[in-house]
Amino acid sequence: MQRENTKNSIIYIRVSTTEQAELGYSLKTQEETCLDYAKRNDYQVLRVFIEKGESAKTTNRTELKKLLEYINLKSSDIDYLIVFKLDRLTRNLLDYANLVSLLSKYGITLKSATESISQTPEGTLMQNIIASFAQYDNDQRSQRTRSGMAQAVKEGRWLWKEPLGYKFINKDGKSYLIPSEERFIIEKIFTDFARGRKQHEIISDLKQIGLNIPKQTLNKILLNPVYIGKIKSAFTDIPVSGLHEPIIDEVVFQKAQDILAKKTLSYSFEKITDDFPLRQFLRCPECNHKLTGSWSKGRSKKYPYYHCTKKGCKFKPIRKEKAEELFIQYLRLFEPADKVLDRFSKDTRDFVTNKQRLNENIISSLKKELKELETKKERIEDLAIEGTFTKDRFIIKIDEVEKDIIKKKTELENTNKENVDIDVVLNYFRHFIKNMASLWYDSNFEQKRRFQEYIFPEGIFIENNLLRTTQINPVLKALEDYKDRVINSLSGMVAPK
Numbered sequence: 455m456q457r458e459n460t461k462n463s464i465i466y467i468r469v470s471t472t473e474q475a476e477l478g479y480s481l482k483t484q485e486e487t488c489l490d491y492a493k494r495n496d497y498q499v500l501r502v503f504i505e506k507g508e509s510a511k512t513t514n515r516t517e518l519k520k521l522l523e524y525i526n527l528k529s530s531d532i533d534y535l536i537v538f539k540l541d542r543l544t545r546n547l548l549d550y551a552n553l554v555s556l557l558s559k560y561g562i563t564l565k566s567a568t569e570s571i572s573q574t575p576e577g578t579l580m581q582n583i584i585a586s587f588a589q590y591d592n593d594q595r596s597q598r599t600r601s602g603m604a605q606a607v608k609e610g611r612w613l614w615k616e617p618l619g620y621k622f623i624n625k626d627g628k629s630y631l632i633p634s635e636e637r638f639i640i641e642k643i644f645t646d647f648a649r650g651r652k653q654h655e656i657i658s659d660l661k662q663i664g665l666n667i668p669k670q671t672l673n674k675i676l677l678n679p680v681y682i683g684k685i686k687s688a689f690t691d692i693p694v695s696g697l698h699e700p701i702i703d704e705v706v707f708q709k710a711q712d713i714l715a716k717k718t719l720s721y722s723f724e725k726i727t728d729d730f731p732l733r734q735f736l737r738c739p740e741c742n743h744k745l746t747g748s749w750s751k752g753r754s755k756k757y758p759y760y761h762c763t764k765k766g767c768k769f770k771p772i773r774k775e776k777a778e779e780l781f782i783q784y785l786r787l788f789e790p791a792d793k794v795l796d797r798f799s800k801d802t803r804d805f806v807t808n809k810q811r812l813n814e815n816i817i818s819s820l821k822k823e824l825k826e827l828e829t830k831k832e833r834i835e836d837l838a839i840e841g842t843f844t845k846d847r848f849i850i851k852i853d854e855v856e857k858d859i860i861k862k863k864t865e866l867e868n869t870n871k872e873n874v875d876i877d878v879v880l881n882y883f884r885h886f887i888k889n890m891a892s893l894w895y896d897s898n899f900e901q902k903r904r905f906q907e908y909i910f911p912e913g914i915f916i917e918n919n920l921l922r923t924t925q926i927n928p929v930l931k932a933l934e935d936y937k938d939r940v941i942n943s944l945s946g947m948v949a950p951k
Contacts, residue, residue: 463497463534463565465489466521468505468542481506483860484538491567497534518543522556529560536565539868555911555928568861569868604689610697617680619701631680631698639665640681644702647676648709676714682707729758731902732777732914738762739917740769747774760916777916781906784914784921785891788930794937795888799880806876813869820866827862831855887933 467484481504492499501524505517525532535557537543543553543564557564603613612631616622619640622629639660646656653672660667667675679686683700684693730747737744743764749756750771761771790798834855838848886893894905906914912925926934 461495461497461533462500462531463492463536464500464521464524464532465492465502465536466505466518466543467502467538468515468517483857484542486857487538487861487864488536488567491536491565497536499536500528500532525557525560525562529562532560532562534563534565536567538567539864540564540566540569552908552911558928568864607685607687607689608694610685610695612680612685612696612698617678618675619681620698631696633699633701637701640675640701643672643675644681644706644710647713648706673714676710679707730760730774731899732760732781732906735903735906735910735913736760736777737913737915738764738767738769739915741767743767744913745769745916772916776919780916780919780921781914782891782895785894785909788909788926788934789888789890790933790937795884798933798936799884802880803876816869817866820862820869824859824862824866827855827859831859 465485465488467481467488469481469484485502485504488502489499491497503517503521503524505515521535525535554564606613611628612620616631616634619634619637620631621634623632624630642659643656646659647653651659653669657667657669657672675681679693680696680698681700681702682704683696683698685696686693729749732745733747734744741762741764743762745760746763747758747760750759751757758774759771760774760777762769831852834843834848834851837843838845838852843851890909894902897905909927909930910923910925911927912923915922
């Protein structure tokens with residue numbers, strides 16, 4: 455049964471503890487603002503999803519998962535997804551584009567209760583500018599954190615949860631690792647293991663003294679160089695000497711490593727998996743199944759192939775090197791010519807510049823309204839002191855004006871955020887779009903996976919040394935359409951819109 459003219463919506467709100475404290479983006483404020491937006495636009499609200507204290511760095515969030523499940527089940531009943539701000543949804547541009555693409559697939563329009571974004575091509579561009587700067591801000595903060603952590607590790611400081619056998623002490627405002635009363639446990643584990651006792655035997659011994667250590671944890675202890683005074687992390691190429699006192703001597707530790715090296719099949723499997731970035735991304739042209747990747751034993755060595763696992767499928771396995779070279783060539787087909795990017799940059803710069811001129815008037819007006827609200831708040835407080843207001847009346851009035859102040863501050867912040875350095879954005883975009891093939895090639899395994907799934911959300915079919923896809927990222931699709939208009943324009947056929 456088809457719905458009548460009722461427009462249905464769902465709401466997603468999120469706040470971290472820091473944002474609530476520093477910016478006033480309380481869950482209550484966000485919910486009221488979104489509900490008010492829905493009411494003003496005659497949208498019926500079907501459900502509100504409230505995310506408490508989780509970061510927007512990834513899409514691995516409890517309520518966001520529930521929201522996506524709900525959309526999957528009820529998509530035909532939903533017209534709009536309302537958020538307080540676009541960066542409430544995600545601060546990662548790739549995740550943002552994928553989410554918008556998913557919503558578009560279900561016919562759902564994303565709405566921001568505090569940001570004015572149109573559905574025109576220019577409006578879509580502004581959405582991506584806002585999303586890219588949310589990611590830029592997140593990346594900048596993450597980079598500062600990583601830089602600080604990297605420097606601390608190089609100085610020999612342990613930055614994580616204290617390992618078994620150690621505890622933290624505070625000295626001059628910094629935390630330092632020292633051996634704890636449990637150091638004897640570590641000494642026993644390494645000594646027994648180096649002498650030939652099995653891990654399950656050591657676990658059994660520890661249970662006798664009231665310690666229940668899982669085998670996986672025991673294995674991590676035996677592999678951790680922290681116990682010989684070294685720190686191994688992603689921040690340095692090799693382990694660095696720590697400031698903390700070793701518990702185990704290097705001879706005993708090395709004996710343990712030699713024993714462990716003989717029984718690490720699971721690690722080898724993981725490494726093999728990481729050798730195939732296009733695994734479960736390439737699709738079989740014969741049966742539509744996702745291809746897997748594995749090593750095939752030759753006469754003298756093993757060779758890597760992508761192949762179909764469906765029984766009876768006639769797809770001929772393709773060498774890993776060949777498949778990935780074809781993918782790189784395919785990416786290059788989407789890299790536009792300089793003349794297209796020049797035209798795109800000019801049109802985008804003109805649009806954003808005009809928008810920013812309009813924003814100056816809006817900012818001036820918002821500042822004036824904010825000042826009036828602050829004056830109103832002071833007047834309410836004066837009336838309360840004079841006894842004109844009762845306590846209950848004062849609480850109601852002050853709550854109303856504080857909500858209005860938060861809303862105006864949010865509008866002001868969002869309007870200011872639109873006044874971006876458009877040249878920085880365009881240079882970043884130009885670099886990305888002109889170098890997609892090399893960026894993919896130079897990325898690590900996880901980055902390659904995210905990159906290719908962002909560009910081609912439905913995967914890639916490989917057939918007769920040719921690649922094809924049923925869907926490309928909406929941002930890339932918009933650029934492809936723009937490219938066609940520009941090429942036609944430069945050929946004297948039509949003018950780009």
